[in-house]
Amino acid sequence: MKPLIFFLLLACLSSIGRAQVTDDLNFEEENIPIRNAFNSSYIINSQSTNILSPGRLNMLISHRFGTLNQGPFHFFGLDYGAMRLGFEYGINQRLTVGLGRSSVGKNFDTFFKYRLLTQTRGSNPQMPFSVVWFSSAAFSSVELRNRNLLDEGSRFSDCLVYTHQVLISHQFSSKFSLQLTPSLVHRNIVKFSGENNDVFSLGLGGRWKVSRRMHLLADYAYVFNHHSEQKLTNPLAIGIDIVAGGHVFQLHLNNALGMIEKEFLTTTDDDFLKGDIRIGFTILRSFMLAPEVKGGKIY
Numbered sequence: 001m002k003p004l005i006f007f008l009l010l011a012c013l014s015s016i017g018r019a020q021v022t023d024d025l026n027f028e029e030e031n032i033p034i035r036n037a038f039n040s041s042y043i044i045n046s047q048s049t050n051i052l053s054p055g056r057l058n059m060l061i062s063h064r065f066g067t068l069n070q071g072p073f074h075f076f077g078l079d080y081g082a083m084r085l086g087f088e089y090g091i092n093q094r095l096t097v098g099l100g101r102s103s104v105g106k107n108f109d110t111f112f113k114y115r116l117l118t119q120t121r122g123s124n125p126q127m128p129f130s131v132v133w134f135s136s137a138a139f140s141s142v143e144l145r146n147r148n149l150l151d152e153g154s155r156f157s158d159c160l161v162y163t164h165q166v167l168i169s170h171q172f173s174s175k176f177s178l179q180l181t182p183s184l185v186h187r188n189i190v191k192f193s194g195e196n197n198d199v200f201s202l203g204l205g206g207r208w209k210v211s212r213r214m215h216l217l218a219d220y221a222y223v224f225n226h227h228s229e230q231k232l233t234n235p236l237a238i239g240i241d242i243v244a245g246g247h248v249f250q251l252h253l254n255n256a257l258g259m260i261e262k263e264f265l266t267t268t269d270d271d272f273l274k275g276d277i278r279i280g281f282t283i284l285r286s287f288m289l290a291p292e293v294k295g296g297k298i299y
Contacts, residue, residue: 031120037177043205044219052090055290069275111136163261
């Protein structure tokens with residue numbers, strides 16, 4: 001019932017976005033590419049279809065605190081915290097690469113995003129969607145150390161977890177964007193007997209532009225094959241983006257502690273609707289390491 005309510009909510013937002021299309025898009029006579037349907041390369045938990053321009057480097061510092069229902073003694077969760085430090089770099093107009101390190105599980109991750117299709121807008125748009133392929137590899141150094149201590153014959157590859165996603169977005173108007181994200185998480189080794197090595201999910205995320213510098217966000221993923229013996233839930237987050245020059249500051253409410261796909265899609269056990277809500281934020285700082293080329297001119 002919970003995922004149904006969330007999907008219906010975003011469907012309502014989608015209808016609002018369509019109403020704005022007439023105002024924003026129908027008067028264009030040329031096919032104009034929509035390269036950035038969102039403010040950054042992330043919605044909240046999920047990757048977005050944004051690809052960095054060549055030579056652009058982003059540094060991201062992400063935090064998740066404890067749950068609000070821990071009460072005033074633990075300062076509503078603010079006594080506890082987890083973080084991820086990440087970097088991503090634009091190779092060309094189609095390819096972004098990145099890496100990061102998280103305190104949750106002491107995870108190291110690396111990834112690439114490749115643009116397959118770019119949405120265009122105008123009186124007769126040629127492509128209605130942007131499509132980006134995302135693949136990542138990650139491992140927990142805690143699991144690696146534990147395996148080495150318990151089993152001398154363990155291999156590094158046993159700890160690797162791979163994620164593959166197809167990111168499909170549509171910008172309905174300059175204010176409203178929506179993204180669908182089917183995902184596969186593959187774990188080489190699982191912890192529990194009968195647990196699936198492959199985890200499938202479907203994500204839905206959206207952005208609503210309130211003003212030039214402030215945007216509302218929602219991000220949800222429905223996991224189809226949670227392990228039946230674990231009390232796992234689906235990640236849900238709502239938040240705002242505040243854009244200021246080369247910075248994007250995001251503040252959100254989230255039930256997921258993990259900040260990479262192998263964590264928030266396969267280990268989330270807090271229930272958002274029962275008050276297991278974490279305050280979180282992400283600070284993104286963007287640097288241009290190579291000259292930008294626009295219309296044949298270098299800037």
